[in-house]
Structures are given as structure tokens and as C-alpha cells.
Amino acid sequence: MEAISLIVRSIFVDNMIFAYFLGMCSYLAVSKNVKTALGLGIAVTVVLVLTVPLNFLLENYILKPGALGWLGDGFKDMDLSVFSLIIFIAVIASFTQLLEMVIERFSPSLYNSLGIFLPLIAVNCAILGASLFMQQRDFSNVGMATAYGFGSGIGWLLAIVGMAAIREKLEYSNVPKPLRGLGITFIMTALMAIGFMSFSGISI
Amino acid sequence: MSPNLKAALLGPLNKNNPILVQVLGICSALAVTTKLESSLVMAISVIIVVALSNVIISLLRKSIPNRIRIIVQLVVAAALVTLVSEILKAYAYDVSKQLSVYVGLIVTNCILMGRLEAFAMGNGPWASFLDGIGNGLGYGWILVTVGFIRELFGSGTLLGYKVIPQSFYDAGYMDNGFMMLAPMALLLVGCIIWIHRSKNPELQEEQ
DSSP states (O other), X not given: OHHHHHHHIIIIITOXXXXXXXXXXXXXXXXXXXXXXXXXXXHHHHHHHHHHHHHHHHIIIIISTTGGGGGOGGGTTOOOGGGHHHHHHHXXXXXXXXXXXXXXXHOHHHHHHHTTHHXXXXXXXXXXXXXXXXXXXXXXXXXXHHHHHHHHHHHHHHHHHHHHHHHHHHTTSOOOXXXXXXXXXXXXXXXXXXXXXXXXXXXX | OOHHHHHHHHGGGTTTOTTTTSOOSHHHHHHTTTSHHHHHHHHHHHHHHHHHHHHHHHHHTTTSOGGGHHHHHHHHHHHHHHHHHHHHHHHOHHHHHHHTHHHHGGGGXXXXXXXXXXXXXXXXXXXXXXXXXXXXXXXXXXXXXXXXXXXXXXXXEXXXXXXXXXXXXXXXXXXOGGGGSHHHHHHHHHHHHHHHHHHOXXXXXXX
16 A cells, blocks of 8 residues: 555656656657657666666665675674665666667567667666665665656656657647747646646645 | 867857757756755766766776776766765765755766767867866856746845845735746746747757
8 A cells, every 4th residue: 555655656746757857858859759758668667667676675785884784793884875876877777788688689679669768768867866766765675665666667657758749739839939849848848847746745 | 279179168158058959967957956056066066077077088988898888987977976975965964965866866967978978988188178167067057047046036045145135025025936846947947948049040940
């Protein structure tokens, strides 16, 4: 039950894009049509579901102050938390590489349609952001961390697919010239974010 | 200074701005701008990290194997960011609390990776250093502008000092609480892009 409420919260209330602005770069670049947006959204969700729990385990059994206690008493005072950033990013980069190889092997068509966006997931702020928020929030177990990763991924997916759908329609409207493309996208995102703010304060 | 170096330093301030034109590094630009102080600190941290990592990667560029270059770049960037975040924690603890995870997120700031990939891998250390400073400044001035507007109208202060006189409030002026909310940063950047593009028609997009 707790996990379900966490998922719903991280999809609507703590939405990665509308509340924290994470993963904006690829969000702005890839939201031109719904199909690629959906593909990227799914890839981001998969990477989040895999990396957040893994980083959670690393954080709790290796990096936290005193986390190395299971190795013996001599390790009780070790504090490796300085290295968390480097370790997290290394885990994320290697998972992206792995996912790229798996997709290339089993589904060449999806691989071709995603193209350069796959390696770019490694530098998607939403992924590293989720791991850093996980560290800050101190979840109680791996299940909660997985639920958080899943919820954030779905939230990101919803946002990018919604934006892509709006931009497809926007092509037929008469936008002032200097505002076309990037400018109007920013303003649309702001309006969507105001909409999503109405979810805040919901407790489930 | 030769024209090439000058372009590397000054181009990103206007015609080639990382936020307005190349659309890089948006994430952190928006989240930290509720106060002028945190925007300033963030801008300075990014300038330092981009310039130094540009120099390091440009020194290493001939010995990095092509296949693993992304990981090498990320590790160099992560090491520098860890350094900056530890220094912030030691000397400016309040600000580092305000910036929370966004200091760590400089690692995945696309400006950083974009410059390392596009410039430092193919240019010498001095040119890369200037390019890093230029891009950091181009990012910084947007951040500071947005932070200035949001703090001034959102809470009536600048760097924590009251600048809107009490008589205004007595006459019925109210702080615009909307400025402190997340979507306002997006709207402001949208408007800056609008102004910038109407001044530079060659940047306008055909839809």
C-alpha cells in the first residue's frame, strides 16, 4: 500500500519534469513526435527501475557511514559517501551501455528508431536525479526504492508523450515567429506544470 | 587574442548561448533560480567545473580510447563536481543545502558533456579553457537574470536584503507568490528566448 502511494505521488505530485525540471534537455529535443517520445520514455523508465534499486543497495551496504559493518568490526567507522556521485554515475553509464547492447541484439528496429538517444540516457538528469533523491529520502527497503524509480519513470514518460502530442497539434497554429519552436515549448511546459500543481497536497 | 579564441570566449554569451540557442543545461537552470544567491553560486560552480574539465579532457584527448570516452568524461566531471560540492559544504553550508541535489546534477548538465564532446576532444587546453569560461558565463547570465527577476518580484528582496520599500506595501503592493513557483522559471526563460530571437532573426525556427 505504501509503495502504491509512493508510485502515485512520484508520478503526479513529484513529477520529474514539472516539479524538479529533471531531464529537460532530452525532453525538449525528442518531444517532436509521439512515437519516438514513447520509445525514449520507456527506455528511461527501464533504466530508472534498474538503477535506482541497485544504487540503493550500493548506498546502504557500501557507501553510507557505517554501511560496511557487515565486513567486520574494523570497517564500522568507514565513510565512503564522498564517492557516491562517481559510483552512481558509473552504474548508470554502464547500465545504459548494457541496455544499448541488449536492444541492438534483440530488437534492431527499436534500436534504429531510438538511434543516438539511447547513449544520451546516461546523461539524462532525471536518472541521476532519481538516485540522488533516493539517497536524500532514505527509503526503508529495496522495494520502496524500486517503486520510486518506476513512478518517476512513468511520470517522465507521461510528460514527454503529452508534450509531443501537443507539439504535433501546434504545427497547425499561428505562433509569433520569434516564439516558434523552443519558446512556445517552454511556455507550454509551464502551463502543463501549473496544471500538474493542482495534484500537490493530495494524500493517498 | 586571435579571432578563433575570441569566438570561443564570446560566442556563447549571445549568438551561441548554451541555454537560449543550443538548449543545453536547462534542468538546473530552472530549479535553483528562486533566489539570486543560489543562482550566483550555481553559475560560479558551473563555470569552474566546465572550464577545468575542458582543460583536463583536452590534455587527455590523445590518449582516451574512442569507445569508452563517455565514461572517461563522466568520471572526470564527477570528480570535479564532488570537489566543488565538498568545498560548498565546508564554506557555504546554507547555500549547499538550498541547492540540494542540483550541485551533483552538474555532472549530467548537458553543457558540460556537450562542450567536452564537441570542443575539448578536438582543441588544445588554452582554447578549451576559454571555451569553458565562455559557455559557463553564457549559462550564468541567464541564471542570474532569472534569479534576479524571481527574487525581486517573488519576495521583494535581492540577495536577502529588502529592496522594495515598506511604503509600497503600505500602499497595497503585494509580493507575487507565483514567481516562487516552479512554472514561472519556465515562463521567464520562454520570454527571454522570445526577446532574444526577435533581436536575432536568423535564429528563428521554421516550424
